[in-house]
Amino acid sequence: MTVFGDPNSFALIVEKLQIWNDGAGYENGIFHFVVDQRIFPRRARVSTLSADLGCLSAGNALVDFPENDAISSLGTEDAFRFLLNGMLPYLLMDENDIPDDFETDYTYQASTNNLEDDGCFAFAIGKGNMVRILAAEIEKVPHGEARRITALSEVWIEKDEVSAIISRAKSALDQGML
Incomplete structure (x- = not known):
């Protein structure tokens, strides 16, 4: 596997698995975040690599690095819960507690299809040169x-390193090096 x-x-752990590819044009393999x-996710599952890596483009918080001092200052679980409730409140909140005028906010979403399909979510908040x-x-x-919420993890890392x-x-996938 390539890390x-x-x-x-x-x-990111990314690897094309020949056994999961039938020549139909998609490159399937394993795709995971390590935080x-x-x-994340804990289990190996089929990922369409171009789709998961494609999620990591403009509009994803690991690319745009949106900043918010209030969220940055929250504790780990409070920040995660706040961000998840802003994006998908029904996962942790009672339906009756969700405001009628709720508007989904994907601003801080960092996770990809493969992670979310297995119940894993990631968020990113920029602060200066860090995320x-x-x-x-x-x-x-x-x-x-x-x-x-289980297996809650957090890391602060330089934005340039994430980029x-x-x-x-993405380059390894484009060049067929996975």
């Missing part, structure tokens, strides 16, 4: 409808 970045901080040594990356898995509580990681991964 782009430092798994102790932030990395502070935790892998705060938060990632966690949302899982159902046994014997109920409620969900909880370089994404650029190297």
Whole structure:
């Protein structure tokens, strides 16, 4: 597998798997985020690599680095919960607690299709030359409808380093080096 970045901080694990490719034009493989040594998603699943790497473009918080001092100053779980509730409130909130005039906010979304399809979400908030990356898995509580945040991870990393990681991964896919 090819690792782009430092798994102790932030990395992408990307690898094309021939067994998952039938020559139809899509390149399928494994795609994961690593945030502070935790892998998202935990399970290997088929990723259309061009789609997941394509998510890491303009409009994604790992590319745009939106800033917000109020969110940056929140504790790890409070920040993650605030950002997830702003994007997909039904995952953690009771339906009756969601305002009627709620508007979805994807400004800080950093996760890709492969992560979210397996219940993992990542967010990024810029501050100066740094970016705060938060990632966690949302899982159902046994014997109920409620969900909880698990495997919550956080890292602060230089924006230039994140940009370089994404650029190297996209370049490797474009050049057939995965």
